[in-house]
Amino acid sequence: MTTDLPDDxxxxxxxxxxxxxxxLEPDRLDGHTIDELADYLDAGMTPADPTIDDSPACQNALDxxxxxxxxxxxxxxxxxxxEDAREDxxxxxxxxNISLEAHAGRDIPLPPLKxxxxxVITEGAVxxxxxxxxxxxxGVLIGRCTLEGDVTTPGAPVVVRVWARIVRDHGATAExxxxxxxxxxxxxxxxxxxxxVEGIDxxxxxxxxxxxxxxxx
Amino acid sequence: MSDQPRRVDLADADDHxxxxxxxxxxxxxxxxxxRRYGPLMRSxxxxxxxxxxxxxxxxxxxxxxxxxxxxxxxxxxxxxSWLMRIVSRRCVDRVRARRDHDDIADHxxxxxxxxxxxxxxxxxxxxxxxxxxxxAMPAPQRRAWILKEMVGQSYDEIAxxxxxxxxxxxxxxxxxxxxxxxEMEGWR
Numbered sequence: 360m361t362t363d364l365p366d367d368x369x370x371x372x373x374x375x376x377x378x379x380x381x382x383l384e385p386d387r388l389d390g391h392t393i394d395e396l397a398d399y400l401d402a403g404m405t406p407a408d409p410t411i412d413d414s415p416a417c418q419n420a421l422d423x424x425x426x427x428x429x430x431x432x433x434x435x436x437x438x439x440x441x442e443d444a445r446e447d448x449x450x451x452x453x454x455x456n457i458s459l460e461a462h463a464g465r466d467i468p469l470p471p472l473k474x475x476x477x478x479v480i481t482e483g484a485v486x487x488x489x490x491x492x493x494x495x496x497x498g499v500l501i502g503r504c505t506l507e508g509d510v511t512t513p514g515a516p517v518v519v520r521v522w523a524r525i526v527r528d529h530g531a532t533a534e535x536x537x538x539x540x541x542x543x544x545x546x547x548x549x550x551x552x553x554x555x556v557e558g559i560d561x562x563x564x565x566x567x568x569x570x571x572x573x574x575x576x
Numbered sequence: 577m578s579d580q581p582r583r584v585d586l587a588d589a590d591d592h593x594x595x596x597x598x599x600x601x602x603x604x605x606x607x608x609x610x611r612r613y614g615p616l617m618r619s620x621x622x623x624x625x626x627x628x629x630x631x632x633x634x635x636x637x638x639x640x641x642x643x644x645x646x647x648x649x650x651x652x653x654x655x656x657s658w659l660m661r662i663v664s665r666r667c668v669d670r671v672r673a674r675r676d677h678d679d680i681a682d683h684x685x686x687x688x689x690x691x692x693x694x695x696x697x698x699x700x701x702x703x704x705x706x707x708x709x710x711x712a713m714p715a716p717q718r719r720a721w722i723l724k725e726m727v728g729q730s731y732d733e734i735a736x737x738x739x740x741x742x743x744x745x746x747x748x749x750x751x752x753x754x755x756x757x758x759e760m761e762g763w764r
Contacts, residue, residue, distance in 0.1 A: 383754050393757070394750045420757070427756045430706050431725035437703060438619035450610055453636050454603060457643040462601035483601040490602060500584050502596035524593050526584045 382416070389414040396421055400428075467510045470553050482506060485552060489521060492547035496539045498527035498571065502564075508557075516557040519544065523561060528568040537561045587611075595652035598643070606646075610639055613656055617663045623710070623722055624667040634670055638663040660727050665737055668719075702763045709759035713752060720748040721756065 383393045391411060399411055400421065411417045464482025486504045493501035501523050508517035523540050525533070540561045548556055586594070586608050597605035614635060621631045642662055649658055699705035710718050716738075723734045731749075735742040 383757060392750075393753055394746070397749075397753060423757045423761065424753065427706075427753075427760050428725050430702055430760070431721070431756075432728075434703065434706055435616060435619050435623070435726045438622070439615040442615035442618055449632065449636070450607060450614075453610055453639045454607055456636070456640045457606065458603060462599070462647065464601075486600050487602065490597060494583055498584060500586070500589050500593050500597075502593040504600060522596065524590070526588060526590070526593075 383420060388416050388420055391417055393420060393424070397424060400424060465506075465511055467506075467552065467554065468513045480552060482510065485510075485548070485554075488547050488551050489519065489544050492543040493521060493523055493540045495543055496523075496536060497529045497531065498525055498568070499523050499536060499540060500526050501540075506554075510554060513553065514555050517554045518558045518560060519548070519556060520560045521562070522564065524564045525568040528565070528570045530571070530573070533563045533565060537563055590653075591655045592653045595646060595649060595655045599646040599649065599652070606639075606643060609655065609659075613659050614639075616656075617659060620660060620663055620722070620727065621667050623726070624664070624719060625670060630670050630674075634666045635663060638666050641666070657728065661729070661733070661737070664723060664727060664729075668737055668739070671715075671719075699763070702760075705760060705763045709756055712759065713755055717748050717752040717755065720745055721752040724749055 382388070385392050388396070389410060391414070396411065396417060399408060404412075411421070462483050464486070466479040466481060467485060469478040469480050485506060489504045490501040493499060493504075501521060503520075503522040505520045506517055507520065509515040510517055521540060521544060523536070525536060531539075540563075541559050544559055544561075545556065548554060586604055589597075589605070589608065591609075591612075594605045594609050598609060617635045617638060618631055621634050625631055625634065638659065642659055645662075649655065651658075699708050710721065713721065719738065720734055723729045723737065724731075729737070731742050731745050734740075735745045738745065740748075
């Protein structure tokens with residue numbers, strides 16, 4: 360059993376093969392337990408504890424602990440790369456299950472086609488219309504979308520709030536993108552609903568947008 | 577705008593956007609999340625449950641539960657760890673249902689539950705060695721280690737998920753740590 364290994368293990372020419380077992384008991388770790396060392400690592404090694412920092416045995420154990428942690432940390436991601444691409448059946452099953460639990464929201468009245476008919480479109484369907492319209496703008500994806508106001512009453516004023524993200528930067532200003540999203544959404548809502556849209560409020564997020572080279576624009 | 581808009585593929589969207597859309601009923605956005613994190617969740621479930629048919633079931637159940645809970649997610653950009661927590665709870669439920677006796681509890685003094693002797697020294701690689709070392713651990717230690725060091729949960733979260741006192745979790749991790757370091761010493 361080797362203890363009190365020098366700080367600069369490698370410089371001293373000591374290879375892993377020479378270290379049979381690393382001692383992890385407090386009497387070999389200058390009075391510290393391996394759990395104290397783990398907590399010290401978790402705390403980012405602050406505040407500095409000289410009784411650990413200046414102990415070659417503790418440093419050695421910390422190195423060993425860090426190695427197994429790093430390896431563990433990457434293991435799941437590495438496993439995931441080896442997972443077979445799932446047949447579509449597996450995903451279809453999930454999608455079928457969740458479709459039964461659609462987030463439909465409120466019922467929004469549509470003008471009846473016949474007098475006896477009571478037509479509605481769900482809030483979820485209107486959001487879908489908004490998303491589809493906003494997504495047609497270059498490089499943009501719509502995120503959240505809310506309908507504010509009493510949408511269940513025909514003619515009641517409604518404010519549509521849309522959060523959009525510029526995913527691919529085609530060089531348009533945020534203002535131009537906002538206008539484009541706004542008019543796309545407005546047109547789609549006018550075509551497909553009877554809502555009294557009083558305003559469309561678009562919030563654009565640009566962080567993380569990937570620039571698109573000019574020749575591809 | 578050009579005549580032919582250059583649409584962004586949903587598969588390229590960031591988690592935040594996908595979660596917002598899925599939370600508002602966009603099934604396609606949810607499907608992208610399933611494809612993006614399904615493999616990681618299956619890897620996790622496989623580590624905990626071993627090779628069994630349960631793995632696919634548990635991950636499917638997790639996604640169905642996630643869909644229902646998505647509108648209430650606090651931080652959409654942390655959907656990955658949020659999903660990992662749900663799958664981890666579901667795995668624990670599955671282990672409990674599978675065995676009547678309390679496998680989750682701290683009965684790990686009996687040694688490894690599997691029959692194959694672990695031969696960490698014969699591993700093909702460090703990654704393989706890690707797998708063997710994990711398999712050699714008693715199940716409660718292994719689960720605690722996976723949650724702490726692979727999923728990144730806190731002691732409190734692990735205690736909550738496994739239904740154990742924090743002190744027991746600390747004990748399990750303490751032994752897991754020593755076992756892991758000793759087993760992996762030859763693989764630096």
